[in-house]
Amino acid sequence: MPHQAPSTAPRAGAARNPGDRPAIRLTGLQKHFAEVRAVDGVDLDIPPGEFFSMLGPSGSGKTTVLRLIAGFELPTAGSIQLAGRDVSTLAPFDRDVNTVFQDYALFPHMSVQQNVEYGLRVKGVGKAERRQRAEDALRTVRLEEYGRRKPSQLSGGQRQRVALARALVNRPKVLLLDEPLGALDLKLRQAMQVELKQIQREVGITFVFVTHDQDEALTMSDRIAVFNAGRIEQVGTPLEVYEKPATAFVAGFVGTSNLLSGRGAEAVIGRPGVFSIRPEKITIDGNLASPAGPGETSATGIVTDVVYAGSTVRYAVALDAGGQLSVVRQNISAPTEFADGRVRLSWRREHSFRVPEAG
Template identity: 80%
Template structure:
């Protein structure tokens, strides 16, 4: 469920940070018939989307899928070729970026190296001619919210990558936008720091209670952080849903293949194993592998026999590639709870619950 924000303040670790009102019952963002063309290229091709206030919403897709272009149009950095953009019921489709109540955090932090952290966060308020005492107080509250209240006098080069990212976030939050746009802000961080920042960013969003729209091409990042996800492909949205809906019940073969790792079983292999035609998604972690071919499948299970053609050791898990006797190939992932079984080149039986064969609506 999206995180709602009925109040107008959120408690930081060391202070209270005021947030914008949600503007009533209108969605935070409403897109209708949104299109963007660059010459003959249809970068965004008819996007309709409602994002309610207080939601952590992710736009997920491969490079060139249109997600970043949609974010830039919401921010006002690009004007739509057609369609409308509403912010809390107000049409902002043709307004300049500074006339929209949004702020953007980019992958490049763009901090001023000669300024302190406090001065960096205050900068936007200085441009708006906010009185000195007020801007210092608001900047301190924003830094408290991102857990950097004691770092105000440091320079950016004295901070870690994760701390610099949080300064950029505080600089955006200090303007008290109704919507915060984040364009792959964690992409420059190393894997361990990125995982830490995912947790912190989600907690900050819950603390301040405003709408976050997060663009990423990282499926794990979107699944970990989001209330809902829109999966983009070729300028269109393939599916919008919660992380569980998108992962467990993909709306298309593209979504099944792009979000996480999925097996797609179709054609004769699907008919022989599942007993009906169509394209079926089976997640690798749902499949059990057994070297005993004589062992029957349990009640409520589907099974198939095949030959292991490859084994990939990945530390926490082991992946087996199995060519099926009935046609097709399946990947199987096992938790590395004991010494990895050496199935390579051997004959195995695969089994999974009937409900884990999810029929996708289209063949891809």
């Protein structure tokens, strides 16, 4: 198995205390499928006890990285270390990790208790110990009274928690979660996001969570790695990734962002470049004569579209200076208040964040 030489570039997400040993260390990680570079040189440290999310669109490489960590795929180049141990070529059962998939794959003929005990039974753990550990795992996911039920007697959220208990019962150092909430409806998914984060805090192990849902990653994560075309575009806290995107791709993919460039940027911002302005940071006003306040940037334009979304209203505004901005406003007045009218937009200067690279 080829191994790429360690990179001399700064590592993404290095351990917060230099003396700490990362729970996961990826060095020069690559995975090729014929001519396709699914993973194309990933360097990453994830410290112990962190809720870490890998976020990106389909085909960005995030799930392949998860499968490489789990041992379901072997790297074309580079190395994978778990707590300082190189596991790059080891089988999945020789790595101290467990994986929870979107398809929970529970045995329908077994009870909840038996499903959770199954992995311990395969490992030859005694009956009394595996029963006690399974009961402890079910208690952790708040299902201690459901042990005798069959999976068919549970809701989608309860089955998801059984799959989580089945993984936790093995006491892994790292738990890998491959879009485990994707099959749930919106309200249940939101409830499970809160619950999953709380469980992670209670058990204290490293969670690596793969998702394409930006809101999910922002809600649950201590840190996020944003993937694109097999590479990591940015690693940071939810606040850093959202407020200070490192690239145009991150600005456009994480949440909703306006990118102002060219002559429009020069006329409005006053200097060339590509600038990210979040829609919720912008104030919309029908009074064109209203002066800009101290520390504010302003621009005029015409409303070209209004999208009603219940609690919010989104306005598309074509700027007189060139370019278009999207504005999100709380639904506190008539949604059609500015429809097809000329408006003035304003925002604080610090909310015009220059994107270091234009993707």
